[in-house]
Amino acid sequence: MKLPSTDDKKITRKDIAEMAGVSVSVVSRALNNSGYVEQGKKQKILSLAKQYGYTPHPVAMTLQQVRSRQILFFCKDMQNPFNVDLYYGMIEAAQLRGYLVLFNAAINFDRIRDIMVDGIILQNDRLASIYAEQYGKNYFLPVVAASFGNQEKNAVSIPIVEFDMYEACIRAIEYLRKNGHRNIAYAGPYPRTDNNARSIAWQNTMRNVFKDRLYDYFYGIHYSELGPMEELKKFRADYMNPFSVEETYFEKGKIAANLIVQRNTDATAVICFNDEMAFGMIAQLQRMGVRVPDDISVVSFDCTNQRDAHYPTLTDIGVNPRYQGERLANLLIDKIERKKIAYISKLPIKVFPGDSVKNRNALV
Template identity: 45%
Template sequence: MEKKPVTRKNIAELCGVSISVVSRALNNSGYVEESKRRKIIETAEKLNYIPQPVAMSLQERRTKQLLYYCKDLSNEYYVDMYRGMCEAANKRGYLVTISGMMEFDRIKDTMVDGIIMPNEDLTSYYMKHGGKNYYLPVVSASYCNAVDIPKSVPLVEADMYQAMDFALSYLNSMGHKVIAYGFPYDRNNRNSRFLAWKNYIKEITGNTGWKKYLLAMNQNEMKDDPRILPFSEDLPEQSIHIEEDFFGKGKLAAQVFMERKLNATAIICFNDEFAIGMIKGFQEMGVNVPEQISVMGIDGTGTRKYLSPSLTTVNMFPKKQGRECANVLIDIIEKKNKRYIVHLKPKLQIGESVKNLHT
């Protein structure tokens, strides 16, 4: 017969004390009379007591580890967020582990004190598929997208709708009026960046004319390219762990733009990586950026400065978003003031990829 593991209850019964006294003695936390402490430790050693870290994590939140659940480590924005999380967590005595391949039903048994999700879509999927019943607290990065999350989750929000407004206003100030949008998803995706651009372009092109200026990378337009995935509101199981090829989609979008022979003088892209892909795509076709077409991104990741011409973008401060995610989660773990929404303001970051049409 398999021998049962020794528990703190067993030690408490042998030492004639409560389980809480045993816990304080073994964790070296709180007052325990010295004679009782020595007896408890000696008994634990004699019985070869091995603590169960998972149980300790769930009951006492003592692992000092956070889980960053990120399926897309090719996305520089999410990597910058991780750097920010590590900085904040380290200052408060925590570590941040990272995983995007772990099945959701295994998270409840993981030796962590809480979870950080990189976006609202993944948060919604996680909460609908068991997360709302787990003990571990969750904090999510947010981008002002309309997503149904079945349980209240604190959000650290980068206002992407405002970021698109900043980009459009800047391009207008540089003389650009007809502005296309490079989008890596299907037009049915309710992304806040897309909605802000759509509201703008419809005033110029009308209720249906705007569609030709939307460079959406979806299966309807790119049926034979394996990098193009269908959009699903339910985030199907098979797409959970697939990394996005924003750079490749950007290069494809540049080809689509030239094939349509659009009269737009500028293009705003979904993110910096998509924009960099577009610029590279244009350059390979002999199209000069910004002399022949201006390109903007939205993100503010460090990769933009290595591009020639340097990318004009709207900085969403991903490292700051990561720091705030970690701090909000640690505050919850340590039972400090709980913040449900933290707003981050974007800032225009001017490079060389936009032409001034007034000169």
């Protein structure tokens, strides 16, 4: 084959495999420092990668031989209590294994080259997909990601610890139906065209109930769907840009509450995107004289440590996010230490009853 020039910026793993006389999977194991590769072949692969500019920085090469015993959590919004709990779970698990967990809220994958860490934990499916497509092929660091069942194009090479939000939303609907609710709405921070697993599960399940009125019960927050309301335009940035620093879930919950009152449907319950959005929605509903759960019941996800700090206590479908954080940290450290890992780990889904759901069966 024709060898690439040193100025070629499109060098691929396939190119390196052909030059080294090995398979692409062997190249991937060598570059990701994951799994066994015969030492001579590994050194040849790394040498070719360096020669043809596959790695963007010498730090990545150094990390093949030297461990910092530090891992990095990439997360764009730490105002969300779920991510705070996730982080503390990582800290606790990593500490037991002699590692520190660094944190970066200003998402910038290009800065990886300047950071001495042994591996990376990505916040969610979307970031994992972007990393895999745009950056992952250029770095040697082991990477794992939290996953929430969203339909992203994720590389199978990135191990995940998944809380399946699609299944969780189905469980939420089942729970509400057992409590006598039939007309169940949904409130989320994104438009209905977004491929979020919660939104898709609700649409697929409730379409048979609402028929052509389905989207009267969908309280999605996006300025382009809500008309010329100037105050809503500020929310465009955090939807369009996955690297924006903070999500405004609490504020979007307040807007969802306004939509609930404006549309005045016959919904007796609403499934909310997450705890932070639910807190904002309930607070605004109460300001407008709508009682939760007497007038409308609310179910959320996440089960953060903030549940008991708000009234009424949320009914949550989820897992303890600290547990997911622990699993992520241990998964990454196992990968760093070249232990056998499962590339897909699913977390059990549980119902955490609270005071935000009214049992309507007692009214019959």
